[in-house]
Amino acid sequence: MKRTTSHIPMWLLAELTFACPVQCSYCSNPLELSASRKNELSTEEWIRVMRQARKLGAVQLGFSGGEPLVRTDLEELVVEAKSLGYYINLITSSIGLTAEKITTLKEAGLGHIQISFQGSNRESNKLLGGTDSFDHKVAMTKEVIKQELALGLNFVLHRQNLHQVEEFLTMAQSVGAEFVELANCQYYGWGLHNREHLLPSQEQLIDAERVTNEFREKYKGDMEIFFVAPDYYDDRPKKCSNGWGTTFMTVNPEGEVLPCQAAKVIPGLEFPNVRAHDLNDIWHNSDLFNRFRGTDWMTEPCKSCPEKEIDLGGCRCQALMLTGDATNADPVCSLSPHHDEVLRITKKAQRPYQEEDTQKLVFRNPGNSKKITAKKPELTE
Amino acid sequence: MSEFNLDTSSFKLNPRYQFQWEEAQQCHVLLYPEGLIKLSDSATEILQRCQQPTTTATLIDELNNAFPGAEGLANDVMEFLADAQQQVWIVQASN
DSSP: OOOOOOOOOOEEEEEOOSOOSOOOTTOOSOSSOOSOSTTSOOHHHHHHHHHHHHHHTOOEEEEESSOGGGOTTHHHHHHHHHHHTOEEEEEEOOTTOOHHHHHHHHHHTOOEEEEEESSSSHHHHHHHHSSOOHHHHHHHHHHHHHTTOEEEEEEEEOTTTGGGHHHHHHHHHHHTOSEEEEEEOOOSTHHHHTHHHHOOOHHHHHHHHHHHHHHHHHTTTTOEEEEEOOGGGSSSOOOSTTSTTTSEEEEOTTSBEESSTTGGGSTTOOOOBTTTSOHHHHHHHOHHHHHTSSSTTOOTTTTTOTTHHHHTTSOHHHHHHHHSOTTSOOTTSTTSTTHHHHHHHHHHTOSOOOGGGGGGOOOOSHHHHHHHHHHOOOSOO | OOOOOTTTSOEEEOTTSEEEEETTTTEEEEEETTEEEEOOHHHHHHHGGGSSOBOHHHHHHHHHHHSTTOTTHHHHHHHHHHHHHHTTSEEEOOO
């Protein structure tokens, strides 16, 4: 077998299903929601995928979705993954989780559960996630801690909830969470569609970071907090998934393999399917994984940039969405000739937070999917 | 964070870490939520003896037997264990 890269796909993200009880307006899934689940990979197909990825050297496995708990074979997949030697992470809304299920999954070999919150209290979590699930999330958080499984809480931040960071961290601290991720949402899929009402102002970010630092200081050693800022406010872009085709492999519910979760927005790419190809072949030889691997594909100003190895030109999807061409520099970079577009978007976001704007978010659900995709939305403003 | 005395308590590998040989990396690793630590040969020798409860004295004895004549071994082991305790790779074994 021809080997085109020495990189090992350390991470396999298994998106088990697009089905999800939560309706997050920032979801990175495509706007076209598969109405049916009949084309999802079967248990046997997932086991084959896990085996092939493990052979390539994958060692971290994330079960995500949609909501992975929707899959009735989750426990079976965890058992199989554990026997293959994976460290297993479950990325969940916790809807569908019970104390018994936590026990079963832990016994099956699950290492870590990440529970996401949409709001910092009952009302706001319901408003922003479209489900009345706050009390259940808190109960499950406590249960995971009680059963001594590694736990991470993930609070997805944006314009409509950045002011809730203090309330959220207070809750996290009171239940004894050791790891909290405060991640500003990214603008792909539904997140891009809702960007105007998700992108925060600089002032909101500064406030939230100040509160975060106060908690870090106060609960040093007990609670570790990661704060992921939206990169529209940086002057250098972030690498795509630690570098396109270097670390991550995402397999979507229908078996397509992606270098990053958002890559489907880029036109002209063909996504090889695990039903037709071996993962080894896809990782090493596919046009897709080689398309933006390394630096050969770059155009100016990246091509001759002394920093090109640091960020590898940034995010390909963002380059496409904001400049119309995926081979351009990520316009977050101040050296990009399209950086003005990012400045124009962030400038528009410097208005104060207004509670009633929350009503303008378009939630991720089949009804909205139908409406939007029928209209064929303009992706950039 | 649980503090314990490395000289008097027995301890073991933190069950939240997964310790294993990685063929692709050609080394032993410690796996934890969303991450991986590659272990040196000496770290591996120590940690694989921590999969069951053990003590500093036992470890040093065992390693002295496995590597007779290794200079400064006891000091290296104690230094590593202090670091491993700090990183919570090892935890106190319940008595």
